[in-house]
Amino acid sequence: MTLLDSRDLALIAAIVALGWVGIWLLLPHRHGGVKTARAYRVGALLSAIAVLLVLPYLTPPGDLLARLFFYSFSLLALLGAVLMITARNPVNSALWFAVVVLSSSGLFLLAGAQFLAAGTVIVYAGAIIVTFLFVIMLAQSHGQAIYDRSARRPLAASLTGMLLLGALISAIIAPGATRKDGDPAPIYSVGAIADQPPADGPIAAVTAQALTETSRLPRPLEQGETPAHVAGLGATLFTDHLLTVQVVGLLLFVALIGAVAIATPKAPIRPDRSTASSSPGSATTNPGGVS
Amino acid sequence: MAESLIRNVWLIPLLPLLGGLIAILGGRRLNGWNHIPVVAGIGLSFLLSAIILLGMEGAHETEAYSWIGIAPTSSAADPSSGPNGWSLVVPVEFRVDGLTIMMLTMVTFVAALVAVFAAGYMVGDPGYPRFFFVFGLFVFSMTGLVSSSNFLLTYAFWEGVGVCSYLLIGFWYAKPAAAEAAKKAFLVNRVGDFGFAIALFLLWTYAPNHDLSYANILTIETRDALANTELLFGQSALFWIVALLFWGATAKSAQIPLYVWLPDAMEGPTPVSALIHAATMVTAGVYLLARTSLLLAAEPALQMVVAVIGCATALLAALIALTQTDLKRVLAYSTVSQIGFMFMGIGAGVGHIAQFAIIGALFHLFTHAFFKALLFLGSGSVMHAMGGVIDMRRFSGLRHRMPYTCWTFAIGALALCGLPPFAGFWSKDEILASLKAAGHDEHVASGGVYTGIYWVATFTALLTAFYTGRAFFLTFFGPEKLPSPDDPEALGADDHHGAHASSDHAALGVDTPAPDSPELSRYEAAMGSHRPEVGSHAPGASATPHEPASHGHGHDDGHHGHDSHFGHESPPIMTVPLMVLAAGAVLVGILFGPPTHWFGHLIEETPSFELLGHGEHAFDWGTAVSGTLAGLIGLGLAALMYARRTEIPARISALVPPLAKASWNKFYVDEIYALLIVTPTRLVATACRYFDVYVVDGLVRLVAFVPRLIGGDALRPIQNGLIQSYAVMTAMGVALLLIVLMFVG
């Protein structure tokens, strides 16, 4: 794999550095003598610049409408992500997570995954409502908690996250990753392997056998043609991946049992306060019950 | 019917094993009836053996299962290419021929009776299920040993009986003497098994096709091939194989120099002594030598060694038995002595009387099993009645109290003395006759040696009669006396037991677990409902008030007054086997021996024996008369000296004090072994221990110490238990790895 050129390197380094400082400032913790609101504003600015610096690496897709939707969904997703991890209030976090999910569902739609877009919204809507319930049930009785106002090691954590992002982006845009016509195809895609003429030898035979898939589209898509819809996905799920579906069902079942087993109260759930107030003088002890 | 049974001969070993498994898996749920499956299994095995015995013709081999199969390498697929085409094929293969079926019938018959006896004898023991499991396991191993059809399988079962012997000697493992006796037996047997194993390796290496089956090895061709292979010190492979097999046999069959474990093995329960250490297992060595007698016959020098060793063992053991006061030990030494006779018979298998001598030895093995089991069970009955006391100085004159035991014991004693028409006479006479014939055979190189052995053997027969008579008269004649704690002999009575630290152990008795062992109380709690039922079997018990809770302690000297069995005849479950065995001791000689030649014809059907020299041999009246005379003289002397209490024994021992003292101390063999072998071994072990503790362990500690020294304080804080710091490290690692890959890959 060849190295990135200096422009890319500088850009990625800038993304990493700006993102690092920006998110460090955004994360909840004591910023010395600086006021929180001011630090927050600076951090938001730096983070926004970092997000914008990512844009050159995005290729504008298709027609204008597609571009519009793609860029807005992408920006919304990134924005929601940043706000989610920096929100002081877990309720806000959950809301921003909803934004992320919705915008990535939009991206799913743009990629022709209609079923997944709908399914994600449905599933995560339920998940977010449950999270909401939890937040209200567990966290909100005491006001804003101290652990929501202090991140753990914000400097190291944001450096790690941004380094990971930088490394991933470099890997994605590295020149070796793009295939030029006429190059001997490196093995980047399953389809590329399957397209190669069958070579001799047992390995090639096995590969050919393994790659013969029924889940491929019946023919290459014409320009402007949309890929097959939910019907194709359903057929694939219940033919090629039937076993997967079974296993996943089993997994859900086991997780259900596990959740019930874990969450079943083994000790009185009711906090000390209420018992003490309702029946004064009762000697019910609750280990670790001091909040 | 016999045909299908011969094909399914594996059932015979399997049934006792099944019984044993049921006994132990049933455990306490069987409520004290654990002996039933074992007795049933062994009894069925006996019936099957008897059916085969009656319907058998010639030899058969049956492969039940292919145990090990390693094909020869492809480069040497040709079997004639010699030792280069390594292969190992060990089928689990059973054979039925004269020798096997004789051993099978004898083992299962005696074992069934002993199991019945033990069902009465072991009542109240906390290890009742365990006992019968190991019992079944032993019968499985022993029957497998005699019926397996190749050397490796024989070896496996050979080790199996060794393990069972170990388990049963150490049955009361809480007693130090028993634990040490078990250890001793196991170690000594290991020394012998080593020889057997080496012999197997040699056989496998040099035998054609690497085939260890009897059908392949025990042929003239193989024997000649082995004899023509020079191995070591100018001797052929055959010589070394036979010598090593003999070495293995001396340990299992308790011959010089490896006999020392057998007398100590009497620490086990008496039925075990009767079955394993008198009747069956100890004869495995004789069986092995008889089985390989074809090979042995090609090495006259070794045959001479076998005869001499047998003779020396017989004489030494008889001399020791003269002065022992422990009834079981007298019988143990007598066993050693009698197996010495069998070895003499094997050793006398030279020239044209080879077949006759081997058959004589095997016949002695056969009859000896009956009367020695009888004697041991009789002594067990005495012991049962005396509350675990077995020292002959502490009781006497029991013939009125225990009539059945007394007279069956008398029959066994007469058989052991070799008086006609009892079983022992016929077999001993055959051995003596073959020794004499070997001495007079002009084809035999050193016939004089055999003549000498013949006379020593006759003298040993006299000694045998004497000590047997002494034991019998001391126990059953003289003034009636029962053991009591006031007896001046009680203290220090067991001084000659080196392992016994104090008389407390003697008071516990040889046959009881420690009364304070927690197992006992648990067992009593569980078995309480069963025990009165057992008590009702005993006629003596119903007369006296029975107190179930005291039974477990009954063998303790301090509780004699409460023991319903004390000083009375044993219950029928114990006396009936005695009577059956007594009938056997009288009859097997006449029915199967020289008068009918039935036994001889049976054994001749063994394939390899047909290849031995078998000249005609007439009944030798001279030997018969001299042997009988020796027995009579010995018995008469014993009656003279011990039937009434006289001063003669004391005076005689005062006459030759060194000899009497040496005999009393078992000729100091144990002490010599301790000095020559145990002490150096201990020294080496101590050195090894220090090496292990200070050098090996030190190295390990050093290896553990260095990283702590280097990275302890630097790396420990990383393990701070916080999930997020672990996650930071993981993620940072992934990021750095990606970056490095981009610049390197």
Place this chain on the structure above:
Amino acid sequence: MTDPSFPFEYLSNYLIIGAALMALGMLGFLSRRNLIVMFLSAEMMLQGVALTLVGFSRYHGNWTGQVFTIVMLTVAASEAALALALILVLFHRIRSLDVTLWQDLRETGLPESVDTSGAEPYEPVPGPESYPHLTPSGVEPPHPRQPWEQRRG
């Protein structure tokens, strides 16, 4: 057999957005101390991976990536069920959602690590101080002292 209407450049769009979501989710997981927010961050990492898979699915013109995504969705649902149950249990132990309180598995002899960065000052946001408490309707019955499990039978 790639889809000509979805070239590699479009794929790399999805990959970059997915990578960004994943990295930001990781960042949140590493830095936030609230168990619920950590859980949400983990879910967001899954979203990033799902985006990547959908992009690959379209790029290769087959359904395998989407099937993977469906599997991931169910795994995420299972994870959510278990994680929330665990959070519930943990909360009942110490009445707090703070993850740094759980460090019992550290090396023996190490002192408990205390976060020194400090919390930002509490700035009440305009609006209600907290969410309204639900008023129980009717009369609250007296609570027995024994837990229900012991009362049974």
